[in-house]
Structure formats: structure tokens, C-alpha cells
Amino acid sequence: MTLRKRLLGWLADAALILYFVFALFPIAWMLILSLKPANQLFSTYFSFSPTLDGYRTVLGDSEGIPFVRFFVNSLVVSLGAVLLSLVVGLPAAYASARWRFKGSENLMFTLLSFRFAPELTVIIPLFVLYEKLGLFDTYVGMIWVLQLVTLPLIVWIMRSYFADLTPELEQAALLDGYSRKQAFFKVALPLVKPGIAAVSLLAFIFAWNNFVFPLILTSNEAQTVTVGALSFLGGDRPKYNLTAAAALVSVVPPLLLALLIQRYLVRGLSFGAVKS
Amino acid sequence: MTRLELRELRKTYRTRGRPPVEAVRGIDLTLRSGELLGLLGPSGCGKSTTLRMIAGLEAVTGGDILVDGASVVRAPAQDRNMGVAFENYALYPPLTVAENLAFGLRARRRSARGDVSRKVAEIAERVGLREILDAHPSTLSSGQKQRVSLARALIREPDVLLLDEPLSHLDAAQRDTTRRELKRIQRDLGHTTILVTHDQEEALSLADRIAVMKDGVIQQLGTPYEIYDSPANVFVADFVGEPAINLLPGTATADAHARLSDSVRLALPTPVAEGRKLVLGIRPEDLRLSDDEGALPARVVAHEPLLESGIATLALDGVDRHLVALTDPDVRLAHDDRVRVVADRDLTQVFDAETGDSLR
Numbered sequence: 261m262t263l264r265k266r267l268l269g270w271l272a273d274a275a276l277i278l279y280f281v282f283a284l285f286p287i288a289w290m291l292i293l294s295l296k297p298a299n300q301l302f303s304t305y306f307s308f309s310p311t312l313d314g315y316r317t318v319l320g321d322s323e324g325i326p327f328v329r330f331f332v333n334s335l336v337v338s339l340g341a342v343l344l345s346l347v348v349g350l351p352a353a354y355a356s357a358r359w360r361f362k363g364s365e366n367l368m369f370t371l372l373s374f375r376f377a378p379e380l381t382v383i384i385p386l387f388v389l390y391e392k393l394g395l396f397d398t399y400v401g402m403i404w405v406l407q408l409v410t411l412p413l414i415v416w417i418m419r420s421y422f423a424d425l426t427p428e429l430e431q432a433a434l435l436d437g438y439s440r441k442q443a444f445f446k447v448a449l450p451l452v453k454p455g456i457a458a459v460s461l462l463a464f465i466f467a468w469n470n471f472v473f474p475l476i477l478t479s480n481e482a483q484t485v486t487v488g489a490l491s492f493l494g495g496d497r498p499k500y501n502l503t504a505a506a507a508l509v510s511v512v513p514p515l516l517l518a519l520l521i522q523r524y525l526v527r528g529l530s531f532g533a534v535k536s
Numbered sequence: 537m538t539r540l541e542l543r544e545l546r547k548t549y550r551t552r553g554r555p556p557v558e559a560v561r562g563i564d565l566t567l568r569s570g571e572l573l574g575l576l577g578p579s580g581c582g583k584s585t586t587l588r589m590i591a592g593l594e595a596v597t598g599g600d601i602l603v604d605g606a607s608v609v610r611a612p613a614q615d616r617n618m619g620v621a622f623e624n625y626a627l628y629p630p631l632t633v634a635e636n637l638a639f640g641l642r643a644r645r646r647s648a649r650g651d652v653s654r655k656v657a658e659i660a661e662r663v664g665l666r667e668i669l670d671a672h673p674s675t676l677s678s679g680q681k682q683r684v685s686l687a688r689a690l691i692r693e694p695d696v697l698l699l700d701e702p703l704s705h706l707d708a709a710q711r712d713t714t715r716r717e718l719k720r721i722q723r724d725l726g727h728t729t730i731l732v733t734h735d736q737e738e739a740l741s742l743a744d745r746i747a748v749m750k751d752g753v754i755q756q757l758g759t760p761y762e763i764y765d766s767p768a769n770v771f772v773a774d775f776v777g778e779p780a781i782n783l784l785p786g787t788a789t790a791d792a793h794a795r796l797s798d799s800v801r802l803a804l805p806t807p808v809a810e811g812r813k814l815v816l817g818i819r820p821e822d823l824r825l826s827d828d829e830g831a832l833p834a835r836v837v838a839h840e841p842l843l844e845s846g847i848a849t850l851a852l853d854g855v856d857r858h859l860v861a862l863t864d865p866d867v868r869l870a871h872d873d874r875v876r877v878v879a880d881r882d883l884t885q886v887f888d889a890e891t892g893d894s895l896r
Contacts, residue, residue: 362552428626431593434613435620436640436692450630 294504301500314505318492327506330488335513336399337474337484338467341406342460345414348407350456353418354444358427368419371412379408379472387476397478405473410463417462421455422448457524465514485510538604538695538728540567540590545599547585547752559585561752562599567696570726574743576733578775582752583732587698590730592616603695619694619727623701625685627673633684634660634669640692655691663687663721679710686718690725697727703738715741736776740764748772766885770892773817773885779847781817782859785889788812794886799854800832803881808895815892817885820847823861824878831876834859839869850877 293301295310318327355361356368386405387396395401429451430443438446449456474484489506492499547560560582567573575583588594590601592613601609608616627636637656660666663683673681682702689697702718703711719742722729733739739746740760748755748763748771756768767773773781786794788808793801794816802816825848834850837858846863861877863869886895 426624426626428622428624429628431591431613432620432622432626432628432688433639433643434593435591435616435618436688437614437644439614442643447628 290504290508293500294508296501298499298501314501315509318502318505318509325488325491327485327488327509330483330485331510333399333402333478333482333488334468334484334486334510337402337406337482338464340399340403341410341467342414342463344403345407345410345463346456346460349411349414350418350449351444353415354422354448356415357419357422368415371415374408375412379470383472383476390477395477397481397483399482401477402474402482402484405477406467406470409466409470409473413463413466414459417459418452418455421452425451454524457521461514461517461521464517468510468514537569537726539569539602540696540728540730541565541600541602541605542586542590543600543602545586545589545601546597547582547589547594548597559752560589560597563752563754565747565754565757567728567730569728571744572722572729572731572742574731574733574739574746575749576736576739576743576746576776577749579734581749583734583749584700586749587620587700587730587732590696591618591620591698593620617692617695618698619689619692619696620698621682621685621689621700621702623704625673625681627681627684627688629673632670632672633665633676636673636684637665637688637691640688644692659687659691662724663690664717677710678705678707679714682706682714683717686721690721690727694727697722697729699729699731701733701735702731704733704735718742736778740776748775750775765883766894766896767817768894770815770817770887773887773894777819779820779860779862781819781885782823782857784816784818784855784857784859786814786816788814796852797854797856800852802832802879802884804886805882805884806886806896808886813889814895815887815889817887818859818879819883820860821862822880822883823859824880825861825863825867825875826878827876828878831878834875834877836869836871836873836875838871839863841865841868848875850875852877 292308294314295312296308297311297313300308356364390396390401390405393401395404425448430447433443433447434440468484469486470484471486474482474487478484478487485506489503489510492502492506542563542565545560545563546558549557549559551557563582563586565573575586577583585594589596592608592611592615596609599609600607603616628639631639634656637659638652641652641655656669657666660669663686665680665683665687668676668680668684673684676684682705686699686702689699699718703714706714715738722742731739731742740763743760745757745759746763747757750771756763756772758766763772763776767776770783774783784796784802786796786802788804788810789795789801790810792804792807794804794808794814795801796816804816808814833853835853837849837851839849840847843865845865846867846869848861848863848867848869850859850861852859859877869875887893888895
């Protein structure tokens with residue numbers, strides 16, 4: 261290794277460390293904030309007497325804000341949205357990858373367009389509709405509206421996974437005596453499992469992080485953590501330590517999920533038996 | 537075992553906004569029981585479509601498919617009992633070789649458990665897979681994958697075995713051994729078989745009969761010798777044979793010759809009406825360097841001395857075409873050497889210049 265190369269390596273390391281500090285500093289700041297006692301909130305010193313009071317308050321349903329319920333709501337709504345999208349989206353993705361039918365491309369494009377229209381453009385009419393239909397502040401309503409977020413993602417990504425799968429595999433299964441349905445469930449679906457894992461996680465994160473829909477379409481019963489965490493800022497005096505604690509708690513589920521399915525995320529698709 | 541008949545089989549692809557594509561235009565074929573028929577043609581000639589229609593993977597536009605006299609054209613693939621070895625093998629990646637083989641038997645729930653493992657062992661023995669039964673497809677060589685694919689097609693004891701370009705992804709050494717294996721296995725088990733290929737060598741060496749296809753139509757059906765020795769038209773003559781046949785335009789004369797140019801005449805094997813426009817076909821191996829009376833003078837353009845024979849490219853004096861001739865291994869030729877060449881009259885092919893059909 262030449263001196264020049266070594267120098268470049270050090271420079272790259274330094275740049276990376278700098279970036280890590282830049283990227284992680286807000287999170288570190290949140291962590292510090294969440295551990296501060298209420299009376300030291302506005303000091304910028306790093307020395308303070310750390311306390312878990314903030315977490316206790318947030319998880320203990322004091323301050324009149326049912327954060328634990330928001331947390332459960334988020335779980336129910338995000339998981340529900342992802343599951344529904346999988347049930348509807350996997351067959352849709354498969355069909356659109358395997359067959360050209362009348363209007364198939366238009367349908368797929370319409371689905372995609374849900375992603376590039378800002379949510380704010382449709383939120384007022386949706387609010388009016390939800391009021392009229394009795395879906396306002398309900399699980400069903402939230403899961404339904406989150407389909408705008410999760411369904412296009414799942415359909416489009418899974419479509420390319422299915423398209424990468426050679427149709428001969430299913431045809432071989434047909435010749436082996438499987439029905440079309442069995443070929444889908446028992447041959448195609450198991451082969452795209454890594455894809456399903458990856459896209460489910462992505463969809464879950466998007467659903468979990470969604471802010472605008474729960475902000476406008478829920479008030480209390482079905483409110484999620486993204487909106488709920490902000491409640492601590494209201495009132496006579498913003499409680500930053502509680503907001504920080506709530507935010508950090510709400511990072512836990514996506515993080516756990518990501519760690520759990522890391523194996524699938526890394527593996528990706530490898531079809532050793534098929535030569536392209 | 538099984539007789540397979542195709543009657544007026546057609547396939548037309550219709551896409552909105554585009555003219556319909558006639559991929560297969562009325563194919564009539566009868567395979568005797570146990571026969572291996574080679575479906576040979578360039579890519580896009582409809583041979584794979586034909587195979588997929590027989591397998592039931594492609595809807596039929598018109599015509600009928602009969603297995604032992606009974607029509608299966610309306611039956612879905614899973615009810616037809618056809619065995620297919622796919623070009624890309626299409627083995628189930630998460631399953632081991634043994635599981636891949638058992639898959640079909642289990643899917644049909646026809647065999648008891650013990651029966652399944654017995655059959656797997658049996659076919660593995662026959663196809664030579666015993667050592668790799670526990671391996672996953674991704675760890676196998678192309679030749680091994682092809683054998684597994686073949687075994688999977690065979691294990692269900694199909695009525696008809698369909699092979700789609702079975703050797704095209706193998707390297708030269710594997711191709712030779714796999715080809716011999718294929719022939720042996722097919723002969724042992726006696727399945728009625730269709731082999732789809734664009735590789736003439738594969739078809740000539742494996743098939744009992746060959747159907748040469750072009751543009752969705754069978755150009756000629758015959759034994760490998762018939763296809764090679766008496767091609768039905770210019771296309772078949774040109775497609776089969778390596779190096780390719782020499783095709784020379786000419787005009788028939790009254791004394792059973794063809795005039796290639798003002799100075800060059802070639803003898804015809806059969807008399808043809810005077811003045812008729814012809815295309816003569818002379819295989820490179822039927823051209824001989826010679827000092828005989830009547831041999832045609834030519835200039836050597838190139839000579840590739842291969843081991844078992846050489847390939848000489850010759851410019852015939854007075855004719856604006858190059859000829860390719862096989863030379864004996866001891867012949868040494870250099871660029872611009874003068875030689876004389878003679879064609880075997882009886883082996884010369886004569887085609888009508890307009891229709892391309894053979895006049896012999």
C-alpha cells in the first residue's frame with residue numbers, strides 16, 4: 261500500500277465519520293433531551309442529571325395523553341394496512357407481471373400515480389367523505405386510506421420480482437399436475453419471499469411514519485404516534501423531553517422489524533437453477 | 537407406447553393495434569410410437585410455439601392434437617401428461633434434486649410415499665444422478681441441470697416427451713456426452729419424443745426423422761439422410777449442412793447443363809427445360825480439386841487447414857461467386873494459388889430459381 265493510498269483511506273474514513281456525526285447528532289440530541297429533567301430542558305450543557313421520568317410519564321398515561329394507545333393504534337393500523345396490501349397486491353402484482361390484458365398498463369400507472377400526488381391535495385375531500393361515511397377516527401378508515409401509501413409500493417416492487425421469475429418454473433409446475441392457483445401459491449410465491457419481506461418492511465415504515473392522514477382523519481380513538489407525539493408540545497409549556505421520549509419509543513417497532521428480517525433483506529433474489 | 541398426431545395445427549398471435557402474427561400455419565405431423573422427431577428451424581420459425589401448444593402451455597388457434605387417437609387439444613396442461621425439458625431447465629431452486637424429481641409425483645398424488653422414493657432412485661440411476669440427489673440446483677453444472685430436467689420430465693412416465701433446445705446451454709464437451717446420453721435414454725425408455733432445436737448437428741445426430749420449419753410451415757419431413765441428400769428446397773439445403781451448401785444461379789441448356797456465366801457450364805443430374813432459371817446447390821464436400829478434363833479453373837481466396845479436412849474458399853473464373861470446398865488434410869493451398877475444381881454431377885442439387893423447390 262502506497263502512502264498516497266493510505267492517505268486517501270484516512271480521508272475517506274474522516275469524511276464518513278463526519279457524515280455519521282452529522283446524521284446521528286439529531287438522534288443523540290433527542291436521546292439527551294428525553295433523559296433530561298423538566299427543569300433543565302433549556303440548558304444546552306451536556307452535563308445534567310439524567311432521569312427516566314420522561315419515559316415514565318409518556319408510557320404511564322399521565323398528562324392526559326394516552327400515548328400507549330396511540331402506539332397500539334399505530335401498530336394496528338400499519339400492520340393492518342400492510343397485510344391488506346399484501347392480500348390484494350400480491351395477486352395483482354403477479355397478474356400484471358405475467359399477462360398483458362386490456363387496460364393493465366393504465367391500471368398500473370393509476371396505482372403509481374397515488375404515490376406522486378401529494379397527500380394534501382386529496383385530504384380535504386377525504387375528510388368530508390370520511391365524516392359522511394362514519395370512517396373518521398376509525399381503524400378501518402385509517403387502514404383504508406393507508407392503502408394509498410402501501411398498495412402502490414407493494415404492487416410495483418413485487419411486480420418486478422415476479423417478472424424476474426422465469427415463467428417456465430410455473431409452467432413446469434403445471435405440467436407436474438398443479439393448477440394455476442397452486443402454481444402461484446406453491447411455486448411462485450415461495451420464491452419471492454425475500455421480496456415480500458423487504459417490501460413489507462418498507463411499506464410498514466411508510467405507513468408507520470405517515471403524518472398527514474392521521475393528523476386530519478383521526479382525532480383520538482385511532483390516532484397514531486406520529487401525531488400523538490406532538491400532543492406533548494401543546495399546552496402552556498412545550499414539554500420537549502416528553503416529545504423526545506415519545507419519538508424515540510416510536511422508532512422501536514420499525515427498528516426491531518428491520519433487524520428481524522435483515523436476513524431476507526440482504527439475501528435478495530438468487531435463482532441458481534435458471535440461466536437467463 | 538404412444539402415437540402423436542398434429543392436424544392442421546395453427547397459432548396466430550393477435551395484439552391490438554398490430555397486424556396478427558401467424559407463428560404456426562397449419563402443421564400436420566404423425567409421430568410413430570417411440571419415434572424421436574427433430575423439429576429444426578431458425579429462431580422465430582414457430583418450432584417452440586408448436587412444442588408449447590403440444591404441452592398445453594399455449595392456447596391453440598386452430599387444428600387438433602391427438603394422443604393415441606384421442607384429442608387433447610381442449611385439455612389444460614396438467615391433464616395432458618406431457619413431459620417437458622425446458623431450455624433453461626426451470627428446476628425449483630429451493631428444492632434438492634431428489635425433491636425436484638419427486639415434486640411432480642407428489643403434485644399428482646398418484647404415488648404412495650415409498651413408491652415416490654423408489655421411482656426417484658430408479659430414474660436417478662438411469663439418468664446418472666445418484667451422486668447429486670441431495671444437491672441444490674444452484675450448485676450443479678449446466679449438463680447436470682439438463683439431466684435433472686430430463687429426469688423430472690421422465691419420472692412421471694409421460695405419454696410424450698418434449699425437449700426444448702436441450703443442449704443449447706451446454707459447452708462443447710458436455711454437449712457431446714449429454715447428446716449420447718439423451719439418445720441412449722430415449723431409446724431405452726422408448727418415449728415418443730419431439731426435440732426442438734436450431735442446431736442441425738443435434739437434430740441430425742439424435743432424430744429418427746426431422747421436420748425442417750420456416751415461417752410456421754414445415755418445409756420438409758424426412759430422415760436425416762433424406763434431408764441432407766435431397767433437400768426439398770433452397771431453404772432446407774441452405775439451413776442444413778456445415779459449411780453451408782454452395783448456391784449458384786444459372787440457366788438450363790438443352791444438353792442437360794446449367795450455364796453459370798458465358799464461360800462456365802456445369803452438368804446437371806437430370807435434364808431441365810431449356811432456358812429455365814435455376815439455382816444449383818453443391819455441398820462443399822462434393823467439390824473436388826482435380827486435373828480432370830472439364831474441371832473448372834479457380835483462384836484460391838482463402839484456405840483454412842483444419843485437422844481432418846481443410847476448407848477452401850475459391851473464386852471460380854468467370855463467375856461472380858465464391859465457392860467453398862472441403863479439401864483433403866494433406867492439401868496445402870496459398871492465397872491466389874490456381875486450382876481446378878470439379879463438382880460431382882450426381883450429387884448436385886437443382887432448384888427452381890423462382891419457387892426455390894427442388895427439381896430432382
